[in-house]
Amino acid sequence: MIRIIIHGCNGKMGKVVAKLAAENPDFKIVAGVDKNLSPLEFPVYSDLKDVKEEADVVIDFSYHEAVPNLVKAALQKKLPVVIATTGLSEEELNVIKDASKEIPIFKSANMSLGVNILINLVKEAAKILQQDFDIEIIEKHHNMKKDAPSGTALMIADSINQVLNDKKEYVYGRHTKTEQRKTNELGIHAVRGGTIVGEHQVIFAGHDEVITISHSAQSREIFGYGALHAAKFIIGQKPGLYSMEDLVKKG
Numbered sequence: 001m002i003r004i005i006i007h008g009c010n011g012k013m014g015k016v017v018a019k020l021a022a023e024n025p026d027f028k029i030v031a032g033v034d035k036n037l038s039p040l041e042f043p044v045y046s047d048l049k050d051v052k053e054e055a056d057v058v059i060d061f062s063y064h065e066a067v068p069n070l071v072k073a074a075l076q077k078k079l080p081v082v083i084a085t086t087g088l089s090e091e092e093l094n095v096i097k098d099a100s101k102e103i104p105i106f107k108s109a110n111m112s113l114g115v116n117i118l119i120n121l122v123k124e125a126a127k128i129l130q131q132d133f134d135i136e137i138i139e140k141h142h143n144m145k146k147d148a149p150s151g152t153a154l155m156i157a158d159s160i161n162q163v164l165n166d167k168k169e170y171v172y173g174r175h176t177k178t179e180q181r182k183t184n185e186l187g188i189h190a191v192r193g194g195t196i197v198g199e200h201q202v203i204f205a206g207h208d209e210v211i212t213i214s215h216s217a218q219s220r221e222i223f224g225y226g227a228l229h230a231a232k233f234i235i236g237q238k239p240g241l242y243s244m245e246d247l248v249k250k251g
């Protein structure tokens with residue numbers, strides 16, 4: 001049985017992970033960490049360093065500012081971590097990279113299998129269409145989401161740039177622009193409203209034709225299942241920074 005600490009346990013995703021784990025005898029939530037100390041069916045602490053229960057892994061769905069402290073405590077406890085939180089700054093990402101020299105860390109802005117398949121399709125399309133098609137990304141999320149654009153939109157943009165040798169310059173929205181679109185631009189646009197779980201569209205717009213590759217999350221459970229799958233994967237790995245690509249490769 002895998003013993004898990006949920007960081008961000010009182011949030012929307014923390015509660016989904018706890019529910020899914022309770023339904024599966026392979027997993028047990030031994031404790032939670034959150035700045036909101038509302039009681040749950042396991043002990044809740046305000047800091048990972050104070051958790052007394054023994055655990056095998058931490059799953060994090062919290063807030064970007066909370067991540068460096070989480071990683072430092074995980075380092076002291078020598079615990080593997082699954083980081084799903086988005087909106088991380090360069091500085092926060094560097095804390096993760098440094099810690100991954102000593103503990104295994106799995107990080108993905110999107111824990112669903114579908115988005116990771118979308119990324120593979122988009123990479124292939126970008127290679128083929130790069131000369132004649134303009135690429136733009138539109139993401140849509142619920143009105144409670146704090147970061148924009150989504151971590152997934154940025155992850156998709158980075159994967160396009162990876163296959164196009166960093167040719168694209170990201171343009172966030174166009175309200176400040178009063179000039180024609182340049183061919184090296186990659187537009188990224190965020191929509192917020194209602195209870196939209198998460199939608200990502202990658203648009204390849206050519207002369208008189210448009211190809212759209214899209215993913216629509218229809219529940220938060222897809223991210224929860226993905227995070228539990230990642231938790232199982234990261235336990236026992238060597239120190240390093242792992243992604244969905246590593247998990248998919250392993251099968």
Ligand SMILES: NC(=O)C1=CN([C@@H]2O[C@H](COP(=O)(O)OP(=O)(O)OC[C@H]3O[C@@H](n4cnc5c(N)ncnc54)[C@H](O)[C@@H]3O)[C@@H](O)[C@H]2O)C=CC1
Binds near residue numbers: 046064083147
């Ligand atoms: N990688 C993925 O597949 C997914 C990632 N996310 C990301 O996960 C994060 C959380 O999402 P939600 O659960 O929807 O948000 P939420 O706002 O419902 O939950 C966040 C929780 O973190 C807690 N928190 C905030 N600051 C904290 C701190 N300093 N220390 C401890 N706890 C703290 C809050 O009290 C709250 O309970 C966001 O960054 C979101 O973008 C969300 C869904 C899927």
Ligand SMILES: O=C(O)C1=N[C@H](C(=O)O)C[C@H](O)C1
Binds near residue numbers: 109141150151198217
């Ligand atoms: O905040 C969310 O809800 C989500 N955040 C992730 C992101 O920023 O990409 C993943 C998912 O789309 C839901």
